[in-house]
Amino acid sequence: MARTTGSHSDITGPKVREAALRLFAQNGFAAVSMRAIASEVGVQAGALYNYTPDKQTLLFNLLSTHMEQLLDASIDDLSQSPIDRLRHFVDFHIRFHADRPDEVFISYMELRNLSADNFSTVEALRRRYEDRLEGILQSGADAGDFVIADTKIATLAVIAMLTGVNTWFHAGGRLTLDEVIAQYWDMVRKAVVAG
Amino acid sequence: MARTTGSHSDITGPKVREAALRLFAQNGFAAVSMRAIASEVGVQAGALYNYTPDKQTLLFNLLSTHMEQLLDASIDDLSQSPIDRLRHFVDFHIRFHADRPDEVFISYMELRNLSADNFSTVEALRRRYEDRLEGILQSGADAGDFVIADTKIATLAVIAMLTGVNTWFHAGGRLTLDEVIAQYWDMVRKAVVAG
């Protein structure tokens, strides 16, 4: 397949998103210039506008794609017991987030830099993910497996606790991810059962 | 006490810090200009430099002051039982942070905008606070009151969970702060005792 000289859309597009993701995570959306992204990709700033209409859309695409992948990957098997569904959620959440530190970081840090419309879209996706965990906790509470005063609070508490792993975990550190997951599962399990 | 016309140092100084805090929390350090801060205070941009040598120092002072106040206020009574010390920590942490949403927010969001030296200073204060909780958990584990696989992980998990309250709690909402604290205490207590 012959290609016009200088035609690299299929290569440059992903490189722009990867560079933007890394730089946004490292320095913050507002502190990263289009020139800095272009420099990282190896093109001039003007060329970036072949791949995004503006800087705002670039950020939005990174965040919405991440949230959609999170929702696609988080499968809740309703045929299992609430305790098994919760165990799976904890394992999945920590692994998925540990694999994508930059995406997770900007998803928390750069929400306020989204336009109002874009924020609503991302926020709706986040709520759907939270609802998935709340469904598990509610099922367990209804079945008498869990003792939870308020499932919404418990949902937010568990997610905050699990996502916090990303602020300190690094592969090759004192503990393996399996060990970390085991202890978090132990704490989450105890926190929601009778005690 | 006579005062020279235009001399408002004792008023303007705090106003500058308050405006910077509010704007940094709302829009992010990098997105807030000195002109925007000045406008909020009611002076021209040049006047701000009577109160801070530069924008970086303004951020640093907000963060370090907050961390020092946190450390000063978090008193751990070693004569109490580990469970009572932990209960007090949970209650204190949630209340202190709920009272200072802007300070807490920028303390997490703007760490990367600190210079290397300033970051080290703030980071050291944060570690001292974490160590306070880890001391409680270790005492309880040593006494057999708590069952904790790794006290460092448990420390980070509990702090992440408690600080997460700030992302959603607003006074006057569905639940009072007392109710929120009661449920978080229930979850934390169960998570660290035998189960």
Place this chain on the structure above:
DNA sequence: GTCTATATAGTGATAGAC
């Protein structure tokens, strides 16, 4: 598709008048 050049506007910080 990428380049160079540019329009337009904003930035942190400083100098000197009052």
Place this chain on the structure above:
DNA sequence: GTCTATCACTATATAGAC
């Protein structure tokens, strides 16, 4: 202590050549 004016940069985004 605050003002106005300004320096030296940097920003996003666009136009038109190739």
